[in-house]
Amino acid sequence: MLSAIALLAAAAAATPPPPAPKAWEAVEADWVAIPDDELLVMTLAGDRRVFIRLAPRQAPVHVENIRKMARAGWWDGTSVYRVQDGWVAQWGGGAADKAELPGIVAQPPAEYDIAAFDPVHRLTRSDAYSTASGVSADGWPIATDGKAAWLTHCYASVGVARGADPDTGSGAELFTVIGQAARRLDRNYAMVGRIVAGMEYLSALPRSSAEMGFYEKAQDRAPILSVRLAADMPAATRPHYQYRAPGNARFSALIARKENPPPPTIGLGGADICDIPLEVRATPVK
Amino acid sequence: MLSAIALLAAAAAATPPPPAPKAWEAVEADWVAIPDDELLVMTLAGDRRVFIRLAPRQAPVHVENIRKMARAGWWDGTSVYRVQDGWVAQWGGGAADKAELPGIVAQPPAEYDIAAFDPVHRLTRSDAYSTASGVSADGWPIATDGKAAWLTHCYASVGVARGADPDTGSGAELFTVIGQAARRLDRNYAMVGRIVAGMEYLSALPRSSAEMGFYEKAQDRAPILSVRLAADMPAATRPHYQYRAPGNARFSALIARKENPPPPTIGLGGADICDIPLEVRATPVK
Numbered sequence: 001m002l003s004a005i006a007l008l009a010a011a012a013a014a015t016p017p018p019p020a021p022k023a024w025e026a027v028e029a030d031w032v033a034i035p036d037d038e039l040l041v042m043t044l045a046g047d048r049r050v051f052i053r054l055a056p057r058q059a060p061v062h063v064e065n066i067r068k069m070a071r072a073g074w075w076d077g078t079s080v081y082r083v084q085d086g087w088v089a090q091w092g093g094g095a096a097d098k099a100e101l102p103g104i105v106a107q108p109p110a111e112y113d114i115a116a117f118d119p120v121h122r123l124t125r126s127d128a129y130s131t132a133s134g135v136s137a138d139g140w141p142i143a144t145d146g147k148a149a150w151l152t153h154c155y156a157s158v159g160v161a162r163g164a165d166p167d168t169g170s171g172a173e174l175f176t177v178i179g180q181a182a183r184r185l186d187r188n189y190a191m192v193g194r195i196v197a198g199m200e201y202l203s204a205l206p207r208s209s210a211e212m213g214f215y216e217k218a219q220d221r222a223p224i225l226s227v228r229l230a231a232d233m234p235a236a237t238r239p240h241y242q243y244r245a246p247g248n249a250r251f252s253a254l255i256a257r258k259e260n261p262p263p264p265t266i267g268l269g270g271a272d273i274c275d276i277p278l279e280v281r282a283t284p285v286k
Numbered sequence: 287m288l289s290a291i292a293l294l295a296a297a298a299a300a301t302p303p304p305p306a307p308k309a310w311e312a313v314e315a316d317w318v319a320i321p322d323d324e325l326l327v328m329t330l331a332g333d334r335r336v337f338i339r340l341a342p343r344q345a346p347v348h349v350e351n352i353r354k355m356a357r358a359g360w361w362d363g364t365s366v367y368r369v370q371d372g373w374v375a376q377w378g379g380g381a382a383d384k385a386e387l388p389g390i391v392a393q394p395p396a397e398y399d400i401a402a403f404d405p406v407h408r409l410t411r412s413d414a415y416s417t418a419s420g421v422s423a424d425g426w427p428i429a430t431d432g433k434a435a436w437l438t439h440c441y442a443s444v445g446v447a448r449g450a451d452p453d454t455g456s457g458a459e460l461f462t463v464i465g466q467a468a469r470r471l472d473r474n475y476a477m478v479g480r481i482v483a484g485m486e487y488l489s490a491l492p493r494s495s496a497e498m499g500f501y502e503k504a505q506d507r508a509p510i511l512s513v514r515l516a517a518d519m520p521a522a523t524r525p526h527y528q529y530r531a532p533g534n535a536r537f538s539a540l541i542a543r544k545e546n547p548p549p550p551t552i553g554l555g556g557a558d559i560c561d562i563p564l565e566v567r568a569t570p571v572k
Contacts, residue, residue: 083490086485123414127413127414127558128410128558156372179466180465181466186554187552187554188552199372200371207486207489264451265474268414268415268472268473270414271415
């Protein structure tokens with residue numbers, strides 16, 4: 001009997017229960033679906049797919065333009081035509097080479113600011129570009145100067161390219177930040193989304209040595225095969241993504257660990273808004 | 287006579303004097319030579335040359351190790367073996383595949399901090415990782431928490447790779463920051479230099495999807511043909527670079543313009559230490 005008990009104990013030891021989740025790990029309920037009409041899929045040559053989460057609540061007019069252009073297949077056959085090291089990759093159709101899609105708002109309102117600074121998680125320390133920053137309930141990085149509020153230009157943020165004048169762009173030409181965060185674009189450009197998967201297909205493109213990183217030769221450009229809204233793709237092949245909700249104790253524990261990591265790492269007491277992990281995953285297949 | 291004067295005036299108008307330099311532009315005297323023994327040249331396959339300014343005053347033991355390894359040709363035939371998107375590219379020889387060079391200090395002192403926070407240009411606003419930051423007299427980005435001081439991990443900074451333990455690395459394996467600034471490495475890793483030219487040959491390498499960005503297949507690695515100190519190269523082919531001195535009114539005007547750009551751009555009142563342009567140029571041929 002004693003030996004039988006010993007054997008049972010050994011068997012139990014051989015199949016331990018799964019480890020308890022860490023305080024900073026997401027639980028299933030933390031994963032929130034990105035709606036199909038807020039997910040843009042850009043396919044580059046070589047079936048390299050870039051997934052962009054759109055920000056319709058923050059930049060509604062620009063995002064509606066983008067939806068219309070995607071539905072019309074307007075970007076198909078355009079290219080990534082600018083890659084400037086440490087700065088941005090830029091793509092789409094410019095007025096010089098493609099007529100604007102009829103029916104879009106050619107000059108949207110600026111949409112450089114958002115309605116309110118209302119984070120569900122506020123960071124401990126501020127930064128050189130704002131007096132406070134944090135994460136909104138729907139998972140976007142936001143900042144304020146105490147008066148206005150805006151989305152922050154971090155790595156993989158997607159903004160609307162425009163000319164040197166502060167007029168808006170329509171959304172026909174977009175860019176993403178491929179190096180150091182581009183916070184000096186905050187409040188000066190419309191931010192319409194962020195790349196949630198496939199960023200490496202843009203960040204690893206060859207840099208152009210020409211002025212501002214525009215490719216000099218057409219053959220250097222990376223062809224865009226198509227840009228589609230997930231909502232417009234066949235259900236069978238439609239991609240689904242989820243973001244991690246920020247307004248809970250697990251997310252707070254994650255950020256606390258970033259701001260003050262456990263020894264032997266020396267913590268610096270804070271973390272920059274652009275270093276906050278805004279996790280996204282492909283929706284698990286049930 | 288009147289017509290002769292008019293002709294002279296017309297000729298003068300046709301060849302106007304060069305425009306007065308802007309208040310934020312460097313003058314010739316601002317360019318300071320980087321000493322030959324503080325410039326490292328890494329040549330990748332395809333004659334892609336990466337130039338690294340070393341930081342011997344900030345990390346003397348690590349830099350002396352690096353000089354010895356370069357003199358011995360120790361890196362020749364190693365590779366860039368890790369490229370993690372938004373994080374780092376890493377290269378050199380690991381203990382697993384190459385015996386350490388005899389005569390180097392296998393376990394240098396940490397050199398994670400520097401002697402003093404003594405900027406010649408101090409930034410207006412602090413950030414999430416320090417209470418003050420600025421640029422040292424010899425052109426390095428530095429920060430402090432009011433007690434210690436350190437070099438900041440910005441885009442293109444070069445650090446010494448090490449294991450998970452806080453022990454130091456020898457310098458045989460190095461990394462550079464290819465995405466968002468990696469400030470959480472501040473005070474936890476030895477920073478030994480920064481890439482001053484050729485960054486695009488590391489930042490545009492294909493990303494690895496494997497854990498931590500290590501290439502899974504040997505053939506994915508980017509071969510390193512040689513790493514040499516400029517001082518050890520033949521005088522006829524030796525490269526020369528200069529950095530822009532920060533301690534003067536022109537540099538201050540440059541940063542003031544970053545912190546508060548002229549309208550119509552909306553200024554945010556500050557600039558992050560990793561956004562401060564630390565300009566470097568190839569020494570002009572006389």
